[in-house]
Amino acid sequence: MKKSEKLxxxxxxxxSGFPIEGECFTINEVINELKNMxxxxxxxxxxxxxxxxxxxxSRKEIEKVKRIAAKTGDLLNLSKTDIKLIALAHELxxxxxxxxxxxxxxxxxxxxxxxGIYERGIKEVFEWKNICKGCGKIFPLNYKGKCDVCGSELKKIAKRSKK
Known part of the structure; x- marks a missing residue:
């Protein structure tokens, strides 16, 4: 860890028992998640x-994270805690x-x-979207139901790009 690095x-x-040294920050929600004594x-x-x-x-950073997560398709998978952690990391x-x-x-x-601690981290960036299994029409990730063109089920797929 670099001396001036903010974690x-x-x-x-x-x-995991990660060493809490240097400049370490978190949010209240993370502390509240810790159930083990x-x-x-x-x-x-x-x-x-x-x-x-x-x-x-800041509220501004939180909104920025939400906008970007909506574009990548990750917003529905992120908790409020996740969004705030990303926002804090960006702000600091x-x-x-x-x-x-x-x-x-x-x-x-x-x-x-x-x-990462236990995991190496992602190798690729993913952009998620819903696509119709029948006709291939693309729908927003928050769309629920079947395709309005052909009636087929939708499938969440990832569009990959290099890191």
Whole structure:
């Protein structure tokens, strides 16, 4: 870890025992996700020692993340916590510590650095869309139901691009 590097911690950082050193940040929602007594205590000790700070991203950054996640098709898979973590990392120009592929996908598009703990990280950026199995018509990801042209089921597919 670089001395001036700002790390934004997802719950996996606490669960894995990731060293909380340097400039570490998270959001309240991540702390609230920690149900195991050991991981919760670890986070609370880091907070009390000043090794970890809780910050909230700006509304502007949150909206930016939502817009980009909607374009990539990840918005429906991201929780409010995920969106806020990405927004905070972007706002602080920090590195996200997460194993969540949806977070990593949006982070890559937004040019946010990230590091996985148990997983290596994504190899490709995905853009998701719904396509009709019958006629191939493309629908928005939030569209529910069958194709309005041919009545066939829709399938979520990924359009790949290099990282």
């Amino acid at each position: 934004i911690l997802d719950s996996v950082a606490f669960i 050991y991981t919760r205590t670890r986070a609370e000790i880091a907070l009390s020692q000043g090794k970890l700070r809780i910050l909230e991203p 120009n920090g590195t996200l510590i997460t194993d969540d592929y949806d977070i990593q996908n949006v982070a890559t598009v937004m040019k946010i650095k990230y590091r």
